[in-house]
Amino acid sequence: MQTPKEIFLELLKPNGRPERVLKQYEALYMCLNDPINTYLRGNRRRGSVSRDRWGTTISFPADAPGAIPVHTDDLTVCPDVTHWEETVHAPDLAVSCTAGWEDCRAAARSAAGEEKLLAGFMGTGIFEQCHFLMGFENTLTALYEHPDEMHRLIDYITDYRLGYVKLLIDNLHPDVIFSHDDWGTKDALFMHPDMWRAFFKEPYRRFYGYIRSRGCIAIHHADSYLVPIVDDMAEIGIQVWQGVLPENDIPALQRHLQGKLVLMGGIGAAIDRSDATAGEVCDYTRRTLRACCPGGHFIPSITYGLPGAVYSHIDRYIDETIDAYNAGVHLPAFPLPPEPRRSLAPRASAPTAAVSETPAEQGEDLLAAVAAATKRGQQKKLLALVDKALSRGISAQDILSGGLIKGMNDLGEDFSASRAFVPEMLMAARCMSAATAQLKPHLVDGGGVRRTIGSACIGTVRGDMHDIGKNLVKIMLEGSNIEVYDLGADVAPETFIQAAREHHCDIIACSALLTTTMQQMRRVVELARESGIRDRVCIMVGGAPISQSFCDEIHADLYTPDAASAARAAVDRLTHPAK
Known part of the structure; x- marks a missing residue:
């Protein structure tokens, strides 16, 4: 009978033959107490607020699956990316994390035994480190507004991560590196796929390429919708994508990938509730198994980036359902599942700040030009157009409703259809705010109040x-x-x-x-x-x-x-x- 470790290794092979379905993290022993993790995250405890080694304030609610950064004007480490070198200082791991490796390694190897793979854990990936330092909104808008500085900051963080993983592999001798970085929400990437490729693909190729060159298995956690870049993930060396949300249409991904990636997840956080009954959890898990297991290269698990649901009874019911599934007889599912609900290829090239002018922008229709500039996040152009519209006698209310609001609504429709992404929304919002302030003296009723x-x-x-x-x-x-x-x-x-x-x-x-x-x-x-x-x-x-x-x-x-x-x-x- 195959051990969990052997089943996991079979799943990595294009034509592997695992004897059964794994139960969540059973093939992995996650080492969370190595000297680096202890140094970086040792003060990160449930129910507490602390500050990490980069200076980021971290909140960890008692009943949350993970910690999150806190950003206010006085807490953000890097409020201005154009001067990031003055405020961003990576912790010196080589100096601070020298002791305790031998005991940690021996204990971890003993805990992993012969049946599990030893996994070295690395939280807060490259993108996450950027928004831990700068704030989420500032990070995404800076990709447009300050690309050179962002490239340099990302290279700095990547070099730090490479030094980190080298130290971890040299001293822990893991079989697996389990690295975190979320790149999207449950139904969309945070940025256009081409934007991700421009800023993060090559740094991650370096990172995962190094891990693979050292003979370690590369697992990437992202509980996000990543269908548009899933081929890129396989290309840069990721072998297992953990945290795959069901919104990614796992059966269709299996058909598309043909074993290039092992998909680990499928059991979303919505089932992890104190009031979730055994029947509800088992039914949910059973549906996931029936849909995803026939496609192969799949490990059912809660989509969190560490073992364990918030409520312990959830894991018990999930594992019991997997045991029952393994006890049955299963044949390949035909016909093949449908294509993903959204295309695996990006719909359009990434938007840029500089867009050629349309006839409307040349003066044929000022309100259309205002709408277009709002949608594209072109603040300087927008403010000039608003001035021109006012000078031509167009009312402030018409500029607002027929220009600014129309532009935001058009962008909103693109956002809903995944043709636009969070950075474009944020930049358009800044434009909207600036233009509304410009219009404010004209947007008043008799009582001096803006009409809404x-x-x-x-x-x-x-x-x-x-x-x-x-x-x-x-x-x-x-x-x-x-x-x-x-x-x-x-x-x-x-x-x-x-x-x-x-x-x-x-x-x-x-x-x-x-x-x-x-x-x-x-x-x-x-x-x-x-x-x-x-x-x-x-x-x-x-x-x-x-x-x-x-x-x-x-x-x-x-x-x-x-x-x-x-x-x-x-x-x-x-x-x-x-x-």
């Missing part, structure tokens, strides 16, 4: 510090002429209600990334009812673990899958309240 179609308070719910999705929704709401009161992250249900009453908001918008915080949304709905404002306020919910069925269950009003559709739904509700 309604107002919303928005926040990430209590216990959840993730704010990227919330910030994108805020951008799109403001771009749709809705006044937004941003409550931030880790917002108590009572705070949502208080803000809605104080500002007479038409909408309460709640975001969550962690399944452990979803129930806070239910409490927001309950408090809205108890406080007497439920009939006049629309409650919107969204985030990775949220679904329409959850929205219906808690009696919220609207669920949307992304920021652009959230803005469209909000506008529709505000302009057609009877719905």
Whole structure:
């Protein structure tokens, strides 16, 4: 009978013949207490806020699967990428991590035994290190605005990672290097595929090429939608992609890849809940196994980048279901699964800041030109066009609705269709903000107040510090002429209600990334009812673990899958309240 280690090695072969399906991480012993990890992450504990060796403030909520960086004006390590050399200083691992290797290696090898592969763990990959230092939004916009500085910063981080992995391999002697870097959300890359290739593909080719040259297996964790770059991942030396979300259409990827990558994951975080029953977990896992195992080169696991669900009973039910599956007789599945829901090739080349002018931009239609400049993130051009439109007697309200808002809406549609990505959204939002400020003296009614179609308070719910999705929704709401009161992250249900009453908001918008915080949304709905404002306020919910069925269950009003559709739904509700 094959050991878990032998099964894993069989999966790496194009024509391997594993005897059974592995149970999550059973073939890997993850060494998390080597001298480097102890030095870099030893103060990172659940329920704490700490500062790492780069100077980044790290929050690790007690019920979260992982830690996240905290960025404010006074905490961000690198607020200005044009001067990154002055503030960014990599920890000197060669000096600080010399002792303790022999004991660590012996203990890890003993724990791995003959049946498991010893995995050296490396968190916070190249892209993640950039946004740990700079903030997520600044990192993505800097790829456009300061490409030379970003290339130099990325090279600096890559050199650090190469020194790190050399030290780890030299001293731990692992079989596997397990490296983290998330490059997208559950249904889209953070950036255009060509942008990823321009900035991160070659650094990662160096990194994974070195790992492979030392005889180690290369595993990359990213619980993201990565279909557009999956061929690149195989090309640069990644052998196992761990954290594969079901949104990637795993059966179609198996058909496409033909064994070039082992896909490990398929069991999303939405099932990791305290109230998830045995039947629910087993049914979910059984569906995943039936869909994905026949395609081969697949390891079912929770999509987290370390073993263990937040709630221990989840792992037990997953493993029991895999055992039951292995006890059955399975034949190859025919016909072959369909192609992925989205193309494996990028739809278009990466957008650039410099775009040739259209006839509209030459003066035939100033509002169309305003919309185009907004969509493309061309701030200098946009402000000049707004000035020109005002000088020609076009009203500020028309410039706003027929130019700025139209441009944001067009970009939002491209974002929903994966033709545009987060950096373009952020740059357009900055343009929108600057142009709106320019228009502000003209955008007033008799009382000196800017005319908007309604107002919303928005926040990430209590216990959840993730704010990227919330910030994108805020951008799109403001771009749709809705006044937004941003409550931030880790917002108590009572705070949502208080803000809605104080500002007479038409909408309460709640975001969550962690399944452990979803129930806070239910409490927001309950408090809205108890406080007497439920009939006049629309409650919107969204985030990775949220679904329409959850929205219906808690009696919220609207669920949307992304920021652009959230803005469209909000506008529709505000302009057609009877719905």
